[in-house]
Amino acid sequence: MNRQFRLKRRPVGRVTREDFDLVEAPVPEPAEGQAVIRNLYLSLDPTNRIWMSDQPQYMPPVAIGEVMRGGGIGRVVASRNPAYREGDLVNGILGWQDYYVAGAPGEMFAPSVIPDGLPIPLPTLMGACGMTGLTAYFGLTEIGQPKPGETVVVSAAAGAVGSVVGQVAKILGARVVGIAGGAAKCAFITGELGFDAAVDYKAPDWREQLKAATPNGIDVNFENVGGEIMEAVVARMNLYSRMPLCGMISTYNDAQRPRYDLSPFLMKRIRLQGFIILDFKDRYIEGSMQLAQWLMEGKLKARETVVEGLDKAPEALNMLFDGSNIGKLIVKI
Amino acid sequence: MNRQFRLKRRPVGRVTREDFDLVEAPVPEPAEGQAVIRNLYLSLDPTNRIWMSDQPQYMPPVAIGEVMRGGGIGRVVASRNPAYREGDLVNGILGWQDYYVAGAPGEMFAPSVIPDGLPIPLPTLMGACGMTGLTAYFGLTEIGQPKPGETVVVSAAAGAVGSVVGQVAKILGARVVGIAGGAAKCAFITGELGFDAAVDYKAPDWREQLKAATPNGIDVNFENVGGEIMEAVVARMNLYSRMPLCGMISTYNDAQRPRYDLSPFLMKRIRLQGFIILDFKDRYIEGSMQLAQWLMEGKLKARETVVEGLDKAPEALNMLFDGSNIGKLIVKI
Numbered sequence: 001m002n003r004q005f006r007l008k009r010r011p012v013g014r015v016t017r018e019d020f021d022l023v024e025a026p027v028p029e030p031a032e033g034q035a036v037i038r039n040l041y042l043s044l045d046p047t048n049r050i051w052m053s054d055q056p057q058y059m060p061p062v063a064i065g066e067v068m069r070g071g072g073i074g075r076v077v078a079s080r081n082p083a084y085r086e087g088d089l090v091n092g093i094l095g096w097q098d099y100y101v102a103g104a105p106g107e108m109f110a111p112s113v114i115p116d117g118l119p120i121p122l123p124t125l126m127g128a129c130g131m132t133g134l135t136a137y138f139g140l141t142e143i144g145q146p147k148p149g150e151t152v153v154v155s156a157a158a159g160a161v162g163s164v165v166g167q168v169a170k171i172l173g174a175r176v177v178g179i180a181g182g183a184a185k186c187a188f189i190t191g192e193l194g195f196d197a198a199v200d201y202k203a204p205d206w207r208e209q210l211k212a213a214t215p216n217g218i219d220v221n222f223e224n225v226g227g228e229i230m231e232a233v234v235a236r237m238n239l240y241s242r243m244p245l246c247g248m249i250s251t252y253n254d255a256q257r258p259r260y261d262l263s264p265f266l267m268k269r270i271r272l273q274g275f276i277i278l279d280f281k282d283r284y285i286e287g288s289m290q291l292a293q294w295l296m297e298g299k300l301k302a303r304e305t306v307v308e309g310l311d312k313a314p315e316a317l318n319m320l321f322d323g324s325n326i327g328k329l330i331v332k333i
Numbered sequence: 334m335n336r337q338f339r340l341k342r343r344p345v346g347r348v349t350r351e352d353f354d355l356v357e358a359p360v361p362e363p364a365e366g367q368a369v370i371r372n373l374y375l376s377l378d379p380t381n382r383i384w385m386s387d388q389p390q391y392m393p394p395v396a397i398g399e400v401m402r403g404g405g406i407g408r409v410v411a412s413r414n415p416a417y418r419e420g421d422l423v424n425g426i427l428g429w430q431d432y433y434v435a436g437a438p439g440e441m442f443a444p445s446v447i448p449d450g451l452p453i454p455l456p457t458l459m460g461a462c463g464m465t466g467l468t469a470y471f472g473l474t475e476i477g478q479p480k481p482g483e484t485v486v487v488s489a490a491a492g493a494v495g496s497v498v499g500q501v502a503k504i505l506g507a508r509v510v511g512i513a514g515g516a517a518k519c520a521f522i523t524g525e526l527g528f529d530a531a532v533d534y535k536a537p538d539w540r541e542q543l544k545a546a547t548p549n550g551i552d553v554n555f556e557n558v559g560g561e562i563m564e565a566v567v568a569r570m571n572l573y574s575r576m577p578l579c580g581m582i583s584t585y586n587d588a589q590r591p592r593y594d595l596s597p598f599l600m601k602r603i604r605l606q607g608f609i610i611l612d613f614k615d616r617y618i619e620g621s622m623q624l625a626q627w628l629m630e631g632k633l634k635a636r637e638t639v640v641e642g643l644d645k646a647p648e649a650l651n652m653l654f655d656g657s658n659i660g661k662l663i664v665k666i
Contacts, residue, residue, distance in 0.1 A: 058572075058600045226595070240612075245599050259592030262559070266578050266607035267391045274599035279573075 002027050003310055005068045005096035011052055013253050017314050020068065027099055034103040035076050035084035037111065039094045042331040043071035043126045044317050046249040058276055068096035071131060073122050089114040096313050098333060120292060127328025128164050128302035129295060131277055134287045135246060136164035138280040140222055143244035143273045148173030150219035153233055158185035160328035161246060165222045166195045167300050177213045179229060181323040188326060193301060201229055210236065225250045227258060234264050245274040253321055303327030335360050336643055338401045338429035344385055346586050350647045353401065360432055367436040368409050368417035370444065372427045375664040376404035376459045377650050379582040391609055401429035404464060406455050422447040429646050431666060453625060460661030461497050461635035462628060464610055467620045468579060469497035471613040473555055476577035476606045481506030483552035486566055491518035493661035494579060498555045499528045500633050510546045512562060514656040521659060526634060534562055543569065558583045560591060567597050578607040586654055636660030
């Protein structure tokens with residue numbers, strides 16, 4: 001059977017199992033021009049929470065009754081489409097389900113075939129060398145544009161995007177400060193990943209830690225979190241600093257969107273640029289090759305948290321908001 | 334005598350005469366390396382209000398007891414500095430006073446000599462062909478980067494900066510919508526200045542006017558005003574649109590700085606860039622020459638509101654906040 005999580009209602013606050021119907025549909029057969037994909041891994045991302053809501057957003061929200069949208073990796077099990085051969089691994093928006101039909105009417109993005117024989121584990125192809133790695137890479141290099149010796153701050157620093165942002169910034173010669181929750185994550189980013197300093201936002205003195213870690217102010221703020229942490233970072237940003245705005249996860253569960261003072265952006269001539277990875281879709285190959293090269297050279301370390309079982313997806317998504325994952329959060333189906 | 338407005342206290346809300354001491358000092362004599370300048374015109378600008386406050390800002394605030402900082406044009410009446418000859422006209426931060434001493438200790442910016450024989454009236458050299466014109470020109474072309482056919486919206490559109498922004502955007506081939514207060518200003522920007530449409534923010538249906546005037550959304554928002562007008566504009570900004578943040582005058586008299594939702598900047602990948610004209614100081618000559626050429630060709634129209642008498646400066650500044658000036662606001666000393 002093809003288990004499918006269909007959105008039953010728009011979550012209020014945290015996501016719960018009850019926000020979905022888990023239905024069992026027959027395993028699909030490919031029509032002419034289609035391919036059927038067995039999903040292997042699901043990517044859990046903060047943006048999933050946005051897609052469940054009906055706030056204004058960069059794609060249509062998931063409709064009520066629709067299979068929950070989500071990235072994943074799967075294997076072609078039947079094909080009547082020359083672009084896909086049986087046995088191919090593919091990467092795409094496969095949804096929270098066991099099977100995906102490529103080439104079906106209304107398909108938003110066609111999954112892309114993963115080249116054979118890549119010496120990179122599949123979870124890493126979803127994380128540090130996949131969409132989240134690319135998000136970090138292009139947001140940092142194209143918008144943040146750190147120069148050697150500059151100070152880069154990244155929030156959600158032990159997460160999928162943040163962990164790559166900090167490592168790439170180190171490769172580019174910046175001083176890197178990560179903001180993360182708890183001693184274990186802080187030890188991970190400074191120890192395992194080589195960040196110059198960590199700020200534990202769960203510690204009562206996090207503001208003092210931030211100040212101590214950024215004696216020369218902040219030149220690039222790669223923003224993943226929003227809220228009062230973001231405001232404290234903005235307050236320390238330098239003249240002509242840059243702020244790639246990747247996400248504001250701390251506020252996605254809030255009924256009311258928080259509001260911010262824009263005066264510092266004027267007074268310090270900060271460049272703020274929102275982006276999502278789709279903005280760089282013409283450059284995925286270039287970015288992936290660079291990330292893969294750094295991975296092989298040992299300059300980039302990949303880390304994933306893998307949850308077993310499709311049925312765990314709704315609850316597992318909350319780990320992103322609780323901060324209970326390290327690195328890329330993945331469901332193994 | 335040298336009349337000087339010295340800041341007595343930081344204004345709360347609107348600026349009043351009582352926020353200053355008007356003192357009479359002797360006319361200064363130049364020491365070696367100095368020149369004495371008789372001030373002729375004072376430039377009144379929204380940023381004057383920021384300088385009077387102690388909020389975080391891009392220059393030190395004016396100190397209590399200090400002569401109020403302000404731009405102006407004057408004539409050299411005595412010089413012991415080879416950079417200035419008696420009779421030279423100069424442009425600089427001359428202060429709210431009758432005389433300025435160039436080359437005095439602690440001078441922040443040395444006034445620059447205005448070339449002889451320019452066929453441009455002095456008030457226009459402070460407005461459309463001066464600092465405010467340059468602010469419009471560089472903010473629009475370097476940050477806004479409008480392409481032909483795109484929609485540019487500018488707030489405070491009948492003001493010194495806004496009136497030039499809209500005219501330059503027209504020269505560059507954009508569709509231009511100005512937001513201004515009252516029928517007279519709206520008629521001025523569409524009639525005299527050639528904007529494509531005006532939105533009267535004092536009319537009860539201004540939101541509908543904005544919607545009707547921007548059927549294809551907004552590609553560039555040149556922001557001068559802030560507050561709820563800005564929020565309504567941001568709500569209509571397009572994917573990948575740009576927002577030069579020049580000022581937020583509607584809120585400078587407020588005790589509490591207003592706060593804004595940043596979600597649209599993320600979802601629509603808007604680039605927001607704060608700037609002040611000093612950021613472009615290496616390119617003043619290039620910009621001034623372009624503006625002067627357009628003025629001569631009749632493509633750029635200059636408009637000033639001139640108030641007579643130095644003693645009127647504090648009250649006159651409020652005209653900017655009431656919207657009772659059209660074009661550049663100047664005090665003739």
